[in-house]
Amino acid sequence: MTTQTILPVNAEGLSALSKGSNEPAWLTENRLKALELAATLELPKLEKTRIERWDIQNYGSFKSVSPIASLAEAPESIRELIKDQEAGNLIIQRNSGTVYTKLSPELAAQGVIFTDLATAVKDHEDLVKAHLHTAVTADESSVAALHAALWNGGVFLYVPKNVEVSVPLQAVLLTDDEEATFAPHILVIADTNSSVTYVDNYVSGTSGKPVTHNGAVEVFAKSGAKVRFATIHQMGTNVTDISYRRAVIENDASMEWIVGEMNSGDTASDTYSILKGNGSTSDSKIIAVGSGSQKLNYTTRANHFGKSSESQMITRAVMREEAQAIINGITKIEKGATKSDGQQTEKVLMLSPKARGDANPILLIDEDDVKAGHAASVGQVNPEQIYYLMSRGISREVAESLIIYGFLAPVVSQIPLEGLRTQLQSVIEGKLGQ
Structure with a gap:
């Protein structure tokens, strides 16, 4: 069954919005092409999940935001999360835009860029243009296309060659206006032999009106780079969360995902490591807790192209009450990726007779000289x-x-x-x- 995508904005409105924000012409063009795609593409196909039955059309409209001068002006929910981070490196997005950005002078002097993506497309155009929507592409599905058309605020992080960032950089992304579009895009570029840890939190207000979060993450770990990406999603029952995360990992680079899926609403996420280079490594740790009548679909993937590449995926989920979860683990080793090693484990613990958990480990092996293994369990x-x-x-x-x-x-x-x-x-x- 094909479900018609209801576009939350028309081409004229999107073009005016982009030009009104002084976005470069190439970005306006990309947004319009993505909007056109959204009208023709189908919804993503999720394993054992009928996403067409979900409430995923609540995008609202873009609303401009006013910046805050200090953390004292931030909502209490954000202050509680960040606490003593005044001297730290922090970005806050509230609904459709960024309201607070801070980067330490020491990191700025080393060439580190940490700002909102809406600013980066103008101030660091070449870097952004070369990477944006190349890992999460607009033609994947109608959801991905809508994100490419509508994304707002977001985070841009660039670490130059040979720079090691020893302190974590943090972002908080808040939706508390159900009429405002909330579709942040996170773009991280770690240049050759650099290292960085990035942490973000997704939170929501107390409104009971439905909101759709359509978000994307793109990480590019260049040769020898080390990236640790930690994210916790803890939005309310009114928020339907669809998140795509992608990492492109080059020669001898490493990627570590730490994901806390703690939403109270329906959630679909896809965390995907593309082990492009020889000697590249990926380590994905996913924690999930479901409650109420949540419908959850979590997919973790590793695709091996490089020789001697290694991936590890661990997912642990706890389901309460009538929550239902589909846990997918997919390891694919391409022809030519010799000496690669892909391992995965999915475990689901159910705390109620009405809770449901389904673990689906999949190995797709197109090369002989490799190691691969999986383990899965579901029980009370x-x-x-x-x-x-x-x-x-x-x-x-x-x-x-x-x-x-x-x-x-x-x-x-x-x-x-x-x-x-x-x-x-x-x-x-x-x-x-x-």
Whole structure:
């Protein structure tokens, strides 16, 4: 069945919006081509998920925003997340645009660029033009095309050759106006032999009106670069979250994904590492907690092109109440990618008889001289473990909590940033009603 895409803006309105923002002509043209594609392409095909039944047409319209001079003017939800980050490196997007940007003079002096993407397309046009929409392309689906047409605000991070950034750079992206388009695009370029850690949080306000978040991430790790990308999505029940994440990894470069899928609304995400270069590596850690009547579809992929490339994917999901999750892991080793090694593990723990989890590990191997493996499990809390803990004087509630945290610990414990571990633990407790 083909579902007609309802365009949230017409070509004339989009062109006027782009030109009114003083965007370069090539970007205006790209947006208009993407909008035209959106009207003809189908919705993405998700494994065992009927996304056409989801409420994904609530894009709203672009609304300009006013910058804030200090973090004291930020909403309380953002201040709580960032706390003592006044002296740090931080970008805040609120609804359709960026309201706060800060980069330390030390990093700026080293040539690091950390700004909103809307500014970068004008101030760093050559860098942006060469990379934007080349990993997440507009012709993938109607959703990807709409993102390419409508994206706003966003983040642009560039680290020059041989520069090692020792402190994490952070962004907070907030939707709290259901009538405003919220479609940030994150573009990260780590040049040769550089290293960087980027962390972001997606949050929402308390409005009950439906919102569609259509977001994309593109990461380019040049030869020898090391990129750590950590993201936590914790938006409310009114937000339908569709997120595409892509990394293109060149010779001897490494990419680490740390993803906390903690939304309360329906969510579809695709985290994809393209191991283009010889000796390239990818490590993906995905934590998910579902509750209520959520419909969730999480896909993690690694595609090996380079020789001696290595990928590791670990997904752990906990489903409560009537939540339903489809967990997909896909490792593909192309012909010629000799000596490659692709490993994946998906595990789902269900806390209710009405909860559902489906783990789908897939290996696609077109080369003989490689290593590959997968493991998957879906099940409920072991009653023998509950009984053992209760026999030691622990209440059932605490016993279940300990088992859940033990189930998630192999991923959470590997997160190298203490602040992120603490934050993720707090979000997990909230999702589990602790």
